[in-house]
Amino acid sequence: MNVSNIALWKNSSFFALFIMTAMVLFGGTVNTFLLPLLLYELTRSSIAMAAMRAMEMLPLLLAGLWVGVMVDRVNKRHLQRLSLWSQILLLLILFISIKLGKASPSMFVMIVFFLSLWNYCFENLRVSMMRIILPKEELTAANASFSFLSTSITILGPIIGSLILFLATMPDGLLFSIAMFGLALILSHALPIPDKGAPPAPSQSVWLDLKQGWRNLRSNVILWHMTLFYMVMNGTCGLFSSVLIFHLKDTLQLSHTDVAVLLSIMGAGGLAGSLAVGKWRRELGTGKLFGLSILGTTLVFFAMACPASSLVLEAVSLFGYGLSTTVMSILIWSFRQESTPKELIGRITGMTGTFFRMLSPFFMFAAGFLADWAHSTTCFLTAGVVSGGCWLAYLLQPLRKAV
The missing domain is CATH 1.20.1250.20 (MFS general substrate transporter like domains)
Structure with missing residues (x-):
């Protein structure tokens, strides 16, 4: 193993960020598997599913620039926690609405839009934090580690989703994602992920x-x-x-x-x-x-x-x-x-x-x-x-x- 890789995994801040990202990826991958199925059960419409797919891409195209400015302007740890809280609340709203029979296609589409927006915000923060907590010579190894993690979870996601469907009802699968985001939120408070202090007030x-x-x-x-x-x-x-x-x-x-x-x-x-x-x-x-x-x-x-x-x-x-x-x-x-x-x-x-x-x-x-x-x-x-x-x-x- 390369010496820089050893130093990378000894960095407690990187390790914390890696575990948090794993939890968010698990939750997000299960969402990607379950949400189209839930919407299909509700509408039986390919048009509605296509609209939901489009909403997954729109946040980056519409708000990517503004998210980037916000990440540079505010305290990164606070914004990270806000992104996790927001995704938890959105999934809870969807879960309760489905259980009460109040969910609608438009609700699905809007919730997917804001889930994607806050997920992109978390991703931008992860990239920014890596630049702060790691020296330049370790960034390639770090990005390779995150890519390996993402690919592995993408492969495992449908398997986990299928297991959830076997053990529980489809809406109950959202609770798994909520739990993953909740654990990531706890880690954001408990583990050291420095951002070199709060940024100066925008001038x-x-x-x-x-x-x-x-x-x-x-x-x-x-x-x-x-x-x-x-x-x-x-x-x-x-x-x-x-x-x-x-x-x-x-x-x-x-x-x-x-x-x-x-x-x-x-x-x-x-x-x-x-x-x-x-x-x-x-x-x-x-x-x-x-x-x-x-x-x-x-x-x-x-x-x-x-x-x-x-x-x-x-x-x-x-x-x-x-x-x-x-x-x-x-x-x-x-x-x-x-x-x-x-x-x-x-x-x-x-x-x-x-x-x-x-x-x-x-x-x-x-x-x-x-x-x-x-x-x-x-x-x-x-x-x-x-x-x-x-x-x-x-x-x-x-x-x-x-x-």
């Missing part, structure tokens, strides 16, 4: 704060280029993921078991990327590894578009997809934290996060039309062409020489 307007963050982002040429490339790649990944299940079930006629195995293989690729990215970054540098992750993702898209597809090719492609996209994500998360001043990390996280998701809704919307008009492989081919163009543009940028 300028919110707009000037945003302008200051924007200037810093644009002056950081490498981060700015990484952000633009990641924005495009995130869009192509949204197009890919939107039709993946349809492709596996409808085009390849795979069983539920085969689909589950293939998705687990994709998750295993993500876990492998989390474990390897630190070593690869030290050997290759940030720029080269980022370019290789774009190229790897592009090759996966073209492989999935191949007419003569087989189960083995699908498995290898999905493993490569999980590996490449995880490496790409960890690289930009780590570089963003390393290259951003501590007093601006909330704003830069909010701005880059908004850019990351900016194209995703359009690509996901286009995916449905492409799959309906042509074929799911047309979506994969389109994603490959766009991401291939992204890789060619990368070759012309100074980013490829970044260390």
Whole structure:
């Protein structure tokens, strides 16, 4: 094990933040599994479920910048507790409403919106706190650890959700999420997560704060280029993921078991990327590894578009997809934290996060039309062409020489 990794886990503040995040991720993943099922039971409507999905993405697009400013302006521990309390109260309102038979589709959609908003606030705070409590040389290992955690819980989430449904009624599953957020809230009071004291009182307007963050982002040429490339790649990944299940079930006629195995293989690729990215970054540098992750993702898209597809090719492609996209994500998360001043990390996280998701809704919307008009492989081919163009543009940028 690398010496920096040992030092990382000896840091009590990081360990506390890691355990808190694990609890929030468990609660959030179970929500992701249960809430669509609860809404479907209530409405039997695909439109209502699509609206709820849209509401999960809107908070970052609409409020990401303002959340970033707020994170930089206020006491981070206090805001963290507020985000956890808010999610607990929202879930309690939904749980009680369902039990009383008062829940409505509009209530579901609004609660999901505010759950996503406060969850994003918690995530921004986590990124900001990492920048404060860890030295720069430990940030890649820290981000890899969180990526490994997130991928693992994403794999386990449906299993836990299914177990909850086996042991209790569907609405009772919300109590598990409430308990996870409650435990995280207790940890936020009991364990040391310093934020170097409360920030100074704001001396300028919110707009000037945003302008200051924007200037810093644009002056950081490498981060700015990484952000633009990641924005495009995130869009192509949204197009890919939107039709993946349809492709596996409808085009390849795979069983539920085969689909589950293939998705687990994709998750295993993500876990492998989390474990390897630190070593690869030290050997290759940030720029080269980022370019290789774009190229790897592009090759996966073209492989999935191949007419003569087989189960083995699908498995290898999905493993490569999980590996490449995880490496790409960890690289930009780590570089963003390393290259951003501590007093601006909330704003830069909010701005880059908004850019990351900016194209995703359009690509996901286009995916449905492409799959309906042509074929799911047309979506994969389109994603490959766009991401291939992204890789060619990368070759012309100074980013490829970044260390």
